[in-house]
Amino acid sequence: MAIHLEKITATVDAYLSAHPEERESLAPLLLALSKGFDFTSRRRYPAHITAGVILLDDQERLLQIHHRSLGRWLNPGGHCEPEDKSLTGTALRELAEECGIRLEDIEPVGGEEALPIQIDVHPIPASDVRAEPAHRHFDFRFAFRTGPTLPTLGGRETVAHRWLPLSELADRGLAARLAV
Template identity: 60%
Template sequence: MAIQLEKISGVVGGYLMQYPDESQALAPLVEAVGRGFDFTSRRRYPAHITAGAALLDSSGRLLQIHHRALGQWLPPGGHSEPDDKSLVATALRELEEETGIGVGDVEQLGGEEMPVRIGVYPIPADELRGEPAHRHFDFLFGFRAAGPVEVRIGHEAFAYRWRALNEVDERELGRRLMVLR
């Protein structure tokens, strides 16, 4: 069963209560939720949801992968699948698929359904996959490695790196993670 829109609406509402200054940036997401648009499938256009894991190691560094399709350094994450029961479940599944780090290797930071960041990102068309240009409504959740972890990069990445939080400034992500760790 796909993630219920009511759960997504609740997560978005809670996030905007904590970060009201982001309401304009998240207006397309709020509008889609308000219309009841089911964006839980990656085949839904003009937008669909993704979820990721902002994973910190014991030194407080952020794990990033070099994403093949987008050519960028990003936290592990990806599309929701029909069996995902929550946005956090999507983030954890993607973390394991892309890095080999499982749910038993991490502890969640902050509230269970409280992302450290929600973003609306343009995604270019991909003719090979038959995907038009669209948007990702991306939910990023914070985690801490419960101990030493071994990263095993999956097929969606070229490489990985651990980056100091003071070098991470995307939408205040570094600052937010510093507070939670």
């Protein structure tokens, strides 16, 4: 069963209670949710809901992967699938697919019911290869930590990985949230 729109809306409402200063930047997501459209379907447009993991090690470094199809350094994550039951579940499934890291290898920052550390709205360009028009991603990012022993990395969608020091993260707002 796909993630219910009510769960997504409740997550956004709780997130905005904690971060009211982001209401304006999340306006496109709020508008989309108010229309009741199934944004978890990858074949529907003008937007998709995605989820990912911000994974920190014990040296305050962030895991990034070099994604094969996009050719860029990204945090692990991706599209919701029909079998996903939660946004966190989507993020963890993507982490396992892309990096081979399982829930047993990591711990959630803020506990099992933690809110996303960040919700990002960003444009996705049209792709002739995927036969997709330009659209948006509403990306829910959840924070996790590894223990002192790093999990072995490997996945079918990853060319390479790196552990980026938080001090080098371009998104200073996210870096500040993670440093707490």
